[in-house]
Amino acid sequence: MGAAAPSATFSSERGDLLSWLTTTDHKRIGILYLVTSLAYFGVAGALALTIRTQLSHPNNDLVSSHTYAQLFTLHGTAMIFLFVAPFALGLANFLIPLQIGAPDMAFPRLNATSYWMFLFGGFVIFAGAATNEGAAAAGWTSYVPLSAIAISTGLGQDLWIVGVFLVSVATILTSINFVTTVFVYRAPGMTMWRLPIFTWEMIATSLLIFMAFPTLASDLLLLFIDRRFGGHTFDPAHGGDALLWQHIFWFFGHPEVYVMILPYFGVISEIIPVFSRKPIFGYTGLVIAAFAIAGLSMGVWAHHMFTTGAVNDPFFSFVSLLIAVPTGVKFFNWIATMWGGSLTFPTPMLFAVGFLLNFLLGGITGVMIASPPIDFQAHESYFIVAHMHYVLGGGSLFAIFAALFFWWPKMFGHKLDERLGKWCFWLLLVGFNVTFFPMHFMGIEGMPRRVFTYESTGQLPLLNAIATAGSYVMLAGVLVFAWNVVVTTRRGMPAGDDPWGANSLEWTTTSPPPEFNFTVLPPIRSERPAYDARAKAAEA
Amino acid sequence: MLVGRRLFISSAAFGIVLAIAYWLVAHEISGAFLLGFMAFALTFLAGYMIVSEREADFWGDDRDAAHPDAEGNLLGTYTIRSPLPICAALAITMLVLGVVISPTLAIVSIIAILALGALFIVQSV
Amino acid sequence: MATTQSSVMVGNWQLYLVVGSVVAASVWGLILFAVVRYRRRGDAEPVQFANNYPLEIAWTLVPLGLVCWLFVYTYSAEASVETVAGTPAVSVHVNAYRWGWSFAYDGGPTVGGAAHGPILDSAKAPPPELVLPANETARLTLTSSDVNHSFWVPAFWFKRDAIPGQVTTFDVKPDQLGTFEGRCAAFCGLNHALMTFDVKVVSPQEFARWRSAEMHT
Numbered sequence: 001m002g003a004a005a006p007s008a009t010f011s012s013e014r015g016d017l018l019s020w021l022t023t024t025d026h027k028r029i030g031i032l033y034l035v036t037s038l039a040y041f042g043v044a045g046a047l048a049l050t051i052r053t054q055l056s057h058p059n060n061d062l063v064s065s066h067t068y069a070q071l072f073t074l075h076g077t078a079m080i081f082l083f084v085a086p087f088a089l090g091l092a093n094f095l096i097p098l099q100i101g102a103p104d105m106a107f108p109r110l111n112a113t114s115y116w117m118f119l120f121g122g123f124v125i126f127a128g129a130a131t132n133e134g135a136a137a138a139g140w141t142s143y144v145p146l147s148a149i150a151i152s153t154g155l156g157q158d159l160w161i162v163g164v165f166l167v168s169v170a171t172i173l174t175s176i177n178f179v180t181t182v183f184v185y186r187a188p189g190m191t192m193w194r195l196p197i198f199t200w201e202m203i204a205t206s207l208l209i210f211m212a213f214p215t216l217a218s219d220l221l222l223l224f225i226d227r228r229f230g231g232h233t234f235d236p237a238h239g240g241d242a243l244l245w246q247h248i249f250w251f252f253g254h255p256e257v258y259v260m261i262l263p264y265f266g267v268i269s270e271i272i273p274v275f276s277r278k279p280i281f282g283y284t285g286l287v288i289a290a291f292a293i294a295g296l297s298m299g300v301w302a303h304h305m306f307t308t309g310a311v312n313d314p315f316f317s318f319v320s321l322l323i324a325v326p327t328g329v330k331f332f333n334w335i336a337t338m339w340g341g342s343l344t345f346p347t348p349m350l351f352a353v354g355f356l357l358n359f360l361l362g363g364i365t366g367v368m369i370a371s372p373p374i375d376f377q378a379h380e381s382y383f384i385v386a387h388m389h390y391v392l393g394g395g396s397l398f399a400i401f402a403a404l405f406f407w408w409p410k411m412f413g414h415k416l417d418e419r420l421g422k423w424c425f426w427l428l429l430v431g432f433n434v435t436f437f438p439m440h441f442m443g444i445e446g447m448p449r450r451v452f453t454y455e456s457t458g459q460l461p462l463l464n465a466i467a468t469a470g471s472y473v474m475l476a477g478v479l480v481f482a483w484n485v486v487v488t489t490r491r492g493m494p495a496g497d498d499p500w501g502a503n504s505l506e507w508t509t510t511s512p513p514p515e516f517n518f519t520v521l522p523p524i525r526s527e528r529p530a531y532d533a534r535a536k537a538a539e540a
Numbered sequence: 541m542l543v544g545r546r547l548f549i550s551s552a553a554f555g556i557v558l559a560i561a562y563w564l565v566a567h568e569i570s571g572a573f574l575l576g577f578m579a580f581a582l583t584f585l586a587g588y589m590i591v592s593e594r595e596a597d598f599w600g601d602d603r604d605a606a607h608p609d610a611e612g613n614l615l616g617t618y619t620i621r622s623p624l625p626i627c628a629a630l631a632i633t634m635l636v637l638g639v640v641i642s643p644t645l646a647i648v649s650i651i652a653i654l655a656l657g658a659l660f661i662v663q664s665v
Numbered sequence: 666m667a668t669t670q671s672s673v674m675v676g677n678w679q680l681y682l683v684v685g686s687v688v689a690a691s692v693w694g695l696i697l698f699a700v701v702r703y704r705r706r707g708d709a710e711p712v713q714f715a716n717n718y719p720l721e722i723a724w725t726l727v728p729l730g731l732v733c734w735l736f737v738y739t740y741s742a743e744a745s746v747e748t749v750a751g752t753p754a755v756s757v758h759v760n761a762y763r764w765g766w767s768f769a770y771d772g773g774p775t776v777g778g779a780a781h782g783p784i785l786d787s788a789k790a791p792p793p794e795l796v797l798p799a800n801e802t803a804r805l806t807l808t809s810s811d812v813n814h815s816f817w818v819p820a821f822w823f824k825r826d827a828i829p830g831q832v833t834t835f836d837v838k839p840d841q842l843g844t845f846e847g848r849c850a851a852f853c854g855l856n857h858a859l860m861t862f863d864v865k866v867v868s869p870q871e872f873a874r875w876r877s878a879e880m881h882t
Contacts, residue, residue, distance in 0.1 A: 022621040065855045100600070109622050116629030124637060139852050145829060146812045146853060155640060162636035183544050186600025188609045192543035207551065211578050236830025242813065243828055247570040276703070279715040291547070295554045298578060299562065302571065307815060308826045309833040312566035314740050321732040325725060331692060332724045338699040342711045356696050364685040367732070371739040373677040373746055377822040380815060380850040446819030448850045451858035515620070521607035
C-alpha cells in the first residue's frame with residue numbers, strides 16, 4: 001500500500017477558516033454539506049418539538065395560529081430542502097469519487113458553488129422570519145391562491161420562493177457533477193456494473209433531479225411573477241388556473257420524495273452486506289429497481305390531487321401501485337443478503353435494520369393511499385403525516401444515522417462511540433414509533449393536517465399526548481448523538497483504513513483519505529474491491 | 541460508454557411511452573405537456589449520448605485495466621482551492637435577495653456576477 | 666360509516682388493511698427471523714451467494730400480480746363512489762370561504778356561516794350546519810370563493826377539495842340519522858383549524874319541515 005502520510009485534510013494544519021471557505025475538495029465540501037444539513041435538522045427539529053408541544057392538548061395557546069403556520073411551513077421546508085436531500089448530496093459528494101477511484105469531482109469549483117448556494121439559500125428562506133409579516137406561512141407546498149400576493153402579502157413568502165429557487169439550482173448543478181464524474185472519471189477496471197449500489201442510486205437520483213428540479217424552479221418563477229410582476233398564471237379571477245400550481249408542483253414533488261429515499265436505499269445496500277459478511281444479493285435487480293422506481297415516480301404526481309376531482313385517478317392510482325413492486329424487490333434483496341449470513345450488530349447495522357422495519361410500514365401505508373377511495377378519507381389528515389414520517393423519518397432519518405456511524409471513521413479517522421450509539425438507536429426507535437404510530441389513528445378519527453388545535457373529541461387528546469411524549473424521547477436520542485460527537489472528537493481512537501471489514505473502494509485508502517484520495521489503487525475486478533484485496537492479501 | 545447510452549435511451553423510451561399513455565388515458569393537457577416535455581428532454585440526452593459518446597474510451601470501461609494503465613495521464617487541472625465559488629454564491633444570493641427587496645442590490649449583484657464570470661474565464665485560459 | 670358510498674370505501678380500507686397486514690407480518694417476520702437465526706456464531710465466512718434468478722423473478726412477478734389485482738378492486742370501488750347519475754332528491758351548492766361554509770339549496774334556503782371564534786367548543790359557537798334527508802341522494806356542488814379548502818366529513822369517509830375557479834360535483838346518500846362533524850382539510854390560513862361544520866341527517870319528513878321553516882324565516 002502507499003506509504004504517503006495521511007493527508008492534512010481535516011487536521012489542524014489546514015483547519016483554518018479560509019481554507020474551508022475556499023475549498024474545492026469534494027471531501028471537505030461533503031463534510032460542509034453534512035454539518036450544514038445537520039444544523040438545519042436541529043432547527044427543523046426544534047420547530048417540530050414546538051409543534052408537538054402546541055398539540056399536546058386541545059385548545060392550547062403556546063403559539064398563535066399565525067406563528068404555528070410559520071412553524072410547520074419552515075419545518076417542512078427545512079427538513080425536505082435543507083436536510084434530507086442535502087445530506088444525501090453531501091454524502092454522495094464525499095463518497096462518489098472515493099467509490100469510483102477518482103481524485104475529485106468532475107467540476108470541483110462548481111461543486112463548491114453549489115454548496116454555498118445551498119447554505120445561503122437556507123438563510124434566505126429563514127430570513128423571512130425577520131420581516132414584518134413573518135416567514136412564509138403557506139406550507140412547504142405553497143399552494144395558490146393561499147400563497148398569492150392577495151392573501152400572503154408579506155415578504156416572507158417571496159423570500160421563501162427565491163430561497164427555495166437558490167437551493168433548487170444548487171441541487172441541479174450538483175447532480176450534473178455526479179453524473180459526469182461517474183461516467184467519465186471511473187478508475188481503470190471500475191466498469192459501470194462494478195459500481196457500488198450507493199453510486200448507482202445516486203445516478204438514478206441525479207436523473208430524477210434533472211427532471212424534477214427545473215420543474216420546481218419554473219413553478220416558483222411563475223408564482224413570483226404572479227406575486228411581484230403582475231402575472232396571472234395561477235389567478236382564476238383573470239383567466240389563470242389555481243390547480244396548475246398543484247400539477248407542476250407535484251410533478252416535482254413526487255420525484256423529490258424519491259430523491260430523498262433512493263440515496264438512502266444505497267446507504268442500506270452498502271451497510272447490510274458488510275455486517276452480514278456476504279455480497280449484496282441481486283445486484284442487477286437492485287440497479288434495475290432503482291431506475292424503475294425513478295421512472296415510475298415521474299408518472300404518479302397527481303396521487304397528491306385525488307381529492308380535487310379534476311385528475312384521472314385510475315391512471316395515477318395504477319402507476320402508484322406499480323411503484324411498490326421495485327421497492328419490494330429491493331426489500332427482498334436486502335433480506336436475502338442477510339439470509340445465511342453471519343450477522344453482527346454494531347450501530348450502523350442497528351440503524352439499517354431499524355430502517356427496514358420502519359420503512360416497511362411507511363411503504364404499506366403508501367400502497368394504501370395509492371387507492372383513491374382510501375385517500376378520500378386519508379388525504380390531508382394525520383394519516384398522511386404518519387405515512388410521510390414513516391418513510392422520511394423511520395426511513396431516511398434512520399439511514400442518515402446509519403450512514404453517519406458507518407462512514408464517520410472514513411471521514412474523521414475515528415469511530416463514534418458504540419455504547420452511546422446503541423443508546424441513540426434505541427431512543428430514536430422507540431421515540432419515533434411512539435410519536436408517529438398514533439398518527440395513523442388520529443387521521444382516521446378525523447384530525448386534519450396543519451391545524452394549530454383540534455377538538456377534544458374521541459381519542460384525539462390521548463393520541464396527541466402520546467405523540468408529543470414520543471417526540472421528546474426522539475430529542476433525547478438526538479442529544480445523545482450530539483454528545484457522542486463531542487466525546488469522540490476529543491478522545492476517539494484511530495480507526496485505520498478499514499475498521500468494519502467493508503467492501504467498496506473507499507475502504508482501501510486511509511482514514512481520512514489523502515488530498516487526491518488514492519496513492520495506489522487495488523485491481524478492480526468486482527463490485528467488492530476492498531473485499532477482493534483482503535482475500536488476495538490473506539492468500540499471500 | 542455503452543451502459544450510459546443504454547440508460548438514457550431506455551429512459552427516453554420510457555418517457556415517450558408514459559407521455560403517450562397519459563394522453564390516451566387522461567386527455568389532460570397540463571400533465572401531458574409536462575410528461576411530453578420530459579420525454580423530449582430525455583430524448584435529447586439520449587441523442588447526445590449516441591452521437592457524441594461514439595468515440596468515448598474510458599479506462600474505467602476496460603474490465604481488465606489496472607491502476608498503472610492510467611498512470612501519467614493528465615485528467616485535467618484540479619484546483620485545490622478557489623475563492624470563486626463562495627464569491628459567486630454570495631453574488632447570486634444577493635441577486636435573488638435584490639429582486640425581492642432592493643433593485644439596487646440586484647443591479648450591483650449582476651455586475652458582480654459578470655465580473656466574477658470574467659475572472660473565471662481569465663483564470664481558465 | 667354514514668353513507669352508502671362510505672360502506673364501499675370502508676370495504677376498500679379493509680381489503681388493503683388485510684393485504685397490508687399479511688405483507689407486513691410476513692416481511693417483518695422474515696427480517697426478525699434473519700436477525701436472530703443468522704447471528705454471527707464463530708469466524709467461518711458464510712457461503713457467498715448473491716443471486717437466485719428464479720427467486721428474483723418470482724418476487725417481482727408475484728407482487729406485480731398482487732398490485733394489479735388490488736387495482737381492479739380499487740377501480741371499481743372508486744367508480745361506484747363517484748357515480749353522479751339520475752336525479753338527486755336535493756341539490757346543494759356548497760361554497761367554502763375564509764373561514765366558513767355557505768350551503769345554498771337549489772330552490773331552497775341558503776344557510777351556513779362563519780366558523781367558531783378562537784376556541785373549538787361547540788357550545789360556545791355552533792358550527793354552520795348542512796341538513797340532509799336520510800336515504801335520499803344529495804348532490805353537492807362545491808367551490809370556493811377565495812383559496813383552496815376541502816369539504817371533509819370523516820364519518821362519510823370522504824372529502825372533496827373546494828378550489829376557486831372550479832366547480833366539482835359529487836353525490837352522497839346518507840343512511841344514518843345523526844349529526845356528523847365536518848372539517849376543512851386544506852390549509853387555508855389562520856382559522857383553518859376552526860373552520861368546522863356539521864352535517865345533520867334527518868328523516869325526509871323532518872327535512873321538508875326544516876326547509877319550509879327556513880324559507881319562511
